[in-house]
Structures are given as C-alpha cells and as structure tokens.
Amino acid sequence: MISGPISTIDLGTPPSCSAAGPVHFVGICGKGMSSLAVALHRAGVPVTGSDEPLAYGEPVALLQAEGVPHRLEFHPDHVIGASKVVISRQYSRGNPEVEAVLAAQIPYYSLPQFILEHFLHGQKNVVVAGTKGKTTTTTMLAWILEQEGLSPGYFIGGVPKNQMPPGRFPGRGLNVIEGDDYETLFWDHSPKFAYYRPSTVLLTNVYPDHPEYHQGDGSSLNHFRTLMCQLPANGLLLTGDNGPLSRQVAEMAPCMRQRVGFEESADIRIHDWNQEEDGIQFTLGNTKFFLPVTGRHNALNAAMAAVAAEHHGVPLAHSAAHLSAFQGVQGRQDLVGSHRGIDLYRDLAYLPESLLLVQENFRLRFPDRRLVLLYQPFIVNGLPGKDSELSAVMSQFDLVLLADVFKPVLCAPVNPGFSDTVQAMLSARATLTHRVGTVESWPQSVRPHLVPGDVVLAIAHPKVQPLLDHVVEALAH
Template identity: 35%
Template structure:
C-alpha cells in the first residue's frame, strides 16, 4: 500500500474515472469524489462500492488531509475544486498518471490508437483475451456488448487500453496514450482531428511518433501499412514495427476477404478468420486485434473462436429497431472518413436498400469549417443526407464555424440529396414523408441527437 491512502476524484462519474476509483477502493484506498452530474448507472455502481459522491463542484468537497486530488480530463481552470487544489498546494494528478502508477506499471499493456476504429479494435482484443481465460483489465471508450461495461482493472498481467491522442488534463498537454506504458501498440490510421487542440496533421503525427518512442525493444507496434501518415510515423521508430494491411508491401497481409450480410471472413498471413461484423474497416480492425492477441500469446484457434463470439459495441451500427419495414441504425461516426466507411459498410450489409443518413455535427472538429468539403463528399455517398443543427455553436469562433446550409448544398453538388433541418421534429417529418419499407435510416452522432432514434421508431 502506498503511503498516500486518500484520493479525491474530481469528475468521478466519467467511465474511466469511475472504473479507476472503484478499483482503487477495492485495493484498500479511501476514495471520495464529486461530479457536476451524478446519475445512474455510474452513481449507483460507485455507491455500491462504498464510495461517497457529492453532486456539484465545491472547494469544500475536497476533504482535509486528502493525499491526492485526481483531476479529470473534462475539468478546466475555474472549476472550484481545481482552483482549491492549486490554492491549497495539494498534490494533484491526471487520471492517466494514477493509472500508470497503480495499474499499468509492470503489466503487459496493449494500447490501441488511431483516428478511427480504436473502440472496436480494443473491444475485440479485450474480448479475445477474456474468451481465452486471461481476465484482462481494460479501458475502452464505448460499451462492448460482451464485456458489459467500458472499463475495469483486474489482477491479470494484461491490460487493453483505448489510446487517445487527446491531451491529458488542463495541466498536462501531452497525449493521454503517452502515459500508458505500452508493450504493444496498434496504429490503425492517422488523420487530422481534434481541431480544438491541434493545428494540423503534422502535430498529430508528432504525438504518434512519441508513442512509438516509448514502446520497448521487446515490444511491438502494428501499423497500418496502407496509409502514408502511419508509415511516416513508423519510419525510424526505435521499436519493432510490423505493417498490417491489404497492400503487397505489408508484412502481415490481409487477403481473401468475403462479406456476408452479418459477417466478414479474411486471411491474415497464413490463418483464416471470420468476424461477425461487415465492412472493410471492420476487417482492418479485426486484423489488428488478431495480430495483437497472437503477440499476447493466444493461439490462432483461440483467436478464431473468440472472434466468432464477439458481440460488437453499443453505438457501432447498432440496430435500434424496425418499424413498418424501416430499420433505424445508431452509429457513432462523426469524422468524414468514418462517415464514408459507415456508409460503405451499410451498403455491404443492406445491399439495394435506400440509405438515409441523419448527421449531427457535434464534435469539436465537425462544428468547425475545417471539414466543410470532406463532410459533403462523405454524406453524398448516402441516398439522402440530412444535416441537423449544430449544438453549442456559440462556443466556436464565428469565422471558424461549419456552415450547415452550405453543407447541404455541397452534398447535392457532389451528387447526393442533402437537407439542412434545424430540429428533430422537422427531420422526423422529412423521413416520414419519404421513407418506405426496406429503407435504412442511419443516425450518426457522437452524442445523443436529442433521442431521435426513439422518436423515429415511435413516429414512422
């Protein structure tokens, strides 16, 4: 046990914060915490662990005699507890620092990184290890259906971590994944994203180069061998690198791909696998998970059996329901490339169906004009694309904002049918007016989109 025994978590109800807090409680630490919004299921889970939670942020929430204040990534200067930690000269850490000190050091840490596919790949890999009896710890930015929740830490020597290039905390602008002590890294792909903290893709590539710089000489980096930015990052890396992809130059080649309505089969190296998901990007994700699992010691047969039993992830092409023959799909895609890949995958899954895409520009990047052209090109691949109002637009400088009216016109110019509709009632009315039995309506957002999925199923 560390001499530091009392940890206070500011922002405790976040998925990763809550998982770490509860794991530390089980290790015998005294844990308190607070959050702006305290609600189930995380609040019930934490209180069930005997953790005291306070709603709202107040200086008095930080107990006298606390040893460490853990400050969440969403906390900024001006937060009363952040200010109290600074003014009282308390020891404060970011969540990744706490994870590194108490759960990652000395373990085999598998870090899954990239602009797209992190959640799917890390979910697959964690499940492959669990299915093989390894009981891994994991921290994933979604809810894998096989695992039931997004994060837990165990006594296993294996951890699977979704590695985000976003910054660590207001006081630590390094990427979070640099804290994770990786033995094995996956670099799925690299594109410009997070326009609120990065100026261009070269800055993002620098963070990924730094990630490969901390992979040990007995570790491994699996890198997308079909993508230039990934190859740039891997060039001259001090760790072993294996390129994975479809191209002839890839050291671990994906070949013999076949798609069915609910699955994809492929060969990786000399072994054949089937994953119960469709689309090229899911084959790429599965290939990275397979390679990493076998690096982790699993046999090809263990991997094959685990992949077949993989149940997917909530909010990744998840069928929310069907009404009068019209399917409503929920998907997290919000970056232009991810939108294009989601459309491609839905075409493969539902060949011949008319595809409606309802898009909410909600991320820090898609609310900005940086992807004005690319969003139009991606959305034009659907039969009908509807762009919703942009949430919290006032937080984006006026000269930097996405123009949704122009976006709908550009979709049409790129050969699609595009509409900009300002509220969910108008969107639902447009879908009701045009959708027919056999159509697929895909809702794309990294937020809740005002509960439009349920509304659609009630109204169609």
C-alpha cells in the same frame, strides 16, 4: 507475473482496504473516467465522483449499474475526505471542485497519470492508438486475452457489449490500454498516451482530427512521436493503415514494425474477407475467422488484435475462437429502434474516412433499401477542407438529413456555417438533402422525410445521442 497484493491508493494498501480514504473523480461521467472508476470500484477501492447535470449516455448507465456513487453537480464539499482526486481534462480553473482540490492541496492526478503511477510501471503494456478504431480494437484484444485466461489489466474508453467491464486493474503483468491523443489536463498539454509506457503499440490509422487540439498535421505527428519514442528496441509496432500520416508515424518507431492489411504490400495479409448476413469472415495466415459484427474495418481491427495476442503467446486459432463470440462496443452501428418499416441506427463515424467505411458496410447489409444519413456536424468539422471531403462521402447516401452544428459558440474551431456550406456542396452533386434544424427538433423535423423501408444512419454528438430514442418514438405515429 506480479507477486504479492497489488497496491492501489497508498502503494502498499490492499485494494479492499478503505483506510486510505476514497478516490474522487471530477468529471466521472466521461468515458475514460467512468471506466477507471469502475475498475477501482471493482477492486475494492472506495470511489466517489461528480459531473455536470447534463451528463449523458453509456457512462452514466454504467456507473448506475455498477453502483458507483456519483453526483450530477459540482460542489467543493464533494472532495472532502478524498485521499486522491482524478481530474478530467474537460474541467479547469473555475470549477468549484478543482478550486477546492488546489486550495486544500489534495493530491490530484490526470487520468493517465493515475493509471501510470498505480498500475503500469514494470508491466508489459500494449497501447492501442490511432484516430479511429482504437476502442473496438482495444476491446477485441482485451477480450482475447481474458478468454485465454491471462487476466490482463485493461482500460477501454467505451462500454463493451460482452459481459466485461470497460476497465480492470490490476492485471497479471500484462495491460491493454486505449491510448488517446487528447491533451491530459488543464495545465498538461501532453497527449494522454504519453503516460502509458508501451512495450507494444497498435496504430490503427492517423487522420487529421481534433482541430481544437492539433494545429495541423505537424502537431498531430509530434504527439504521436511521444508514443513512438517510448517503444523499446525490442518492442513491436503494429499498423493497420498505409496512409501518409500513418507511414510517417511508423517511421519514428525504433523497433520491429509490421503492417496488417488487405493489400499485397502488407506484412501480414488478410485474405478472403466477406460480409455475411450475420457477421464477417476472413482468413489470417491459415486461420479462418468469423465475428458476429459488421464491416471491413472490423476485420482489420480483429486481425490486428489477433496478431498482437499472438505476439503475447496466444495462437491465432485461439483468437479466432474467442472472437467468434465478440459482440462489439456500444455506440457502433447500434440499432436504436424500428417503427413502420424504418430502422434507425447510430454511430460515431463523423470523419469522412470512417463515414465512408460505415456507408460501404450498410450498402452491403441493405442493398435493396434506401440509405438515409442523419448527420449533426460538430468539432471535427472545423478542419480545413473537411466540408468538401465530407460532402463527397455524404453524396453516396440516397438522402441526407443535415442538422445544425452542435454548440458552435462553445466549440470555437467549429464553423457555425458549416452545414450551409455542406448543403450547397451536396446540391451541386444533385444529392437529395433536407435541413432538419437542431437535434432537439428531430422528432418533428425528421419523420416527414422518411418512408417505410428506409435505413437511417444517425451521426450525432455523444451528448445528444440519447435524444435519438425520441426520434424512434416519433416514427411510430
């Protein structure tokens, strides 16, 4: 337990005290940055922030709903009066606020460094890492612990659909942190989770990803090694995937290791999984779970969260009760809208491995309807071999509407001709495919290819997902 008031700005100043001046966020509209900003704002810390004019989606809506002051422009004057500044990894030298912070020698932090120095030392920290599934799993575990009355600190790189903010600090000695393997700051190339000092790690999976950051599997493994090396000998590593990269990472852990899964070889096995019309059910040990979310992958996420909660004193039966009210995270298989018998959903399953899971889930949910994939390639599609893997998964859809690559000039690892290559591969597989151009043209280019009864799964870069509303509007005509 933590004794006394929790320090925030000056390590001794109560959260409600504004004498230390505000914390300013350069890049406040990022998912992680907005989560931390909301956590500080709710703790009584004065917060300001700036971002680019084209900031988008859930983080902007979250900041507005929470009343966190922010501007959609950068200017050197915005950092005046800040006692500390948190800088997003997205911004570097040349940004006017970054330059002003350096020139004025204002104390500045990366996001993970700020979280570590103000909230994590001396605590029990559960870090959820992996390529996919970490946001949902983090949210599930935080929800269980919160509903159990343990009042954890937590940090989620997304917006929960349940009535809980995406970040809260301080907690009562136990923190749940989503651990990203992206680099930390413009001069700090360590992965973010290198700062989180775990006592427990949940590793969802490890796939090749982030070609703009990792130079092959060896680079990715080196980053995960930094997380494994921090685990104490009396710590715990929970894994949910038995792939070759996940096994290599797990072998680095110097502590007890357990794998949760559906296979007989799993240490903690999931039984009797089933997709129902209104959710999923499975059995863990002798405890039956039902969650009002969809997908086999979410059964695994929930099982990992429940086992981690049990490790911290929460009975499995309690976790099952709490998860029965779990609604998920925004941006995952969300229904954007429906018109003329056509339903449009959105998701972030851009990797072949995750897209296959979502495709299988949609087949179970909509067995008698045509399944259409609306796909916009972006950064990950610069990975060698992904064109072949992705086209194989795409061929499982009844119709593929393939868009142009997102920002091929600004994102060097992306091959601007990737869509052409994938289209040729889909044609070779006899998969019905149409090109639909840039995302801005979708309201006009997508509608002619759809018919009543279609279920459309849209995979697009988060920055352009708000434009899907215009596609739905076009379906009405």
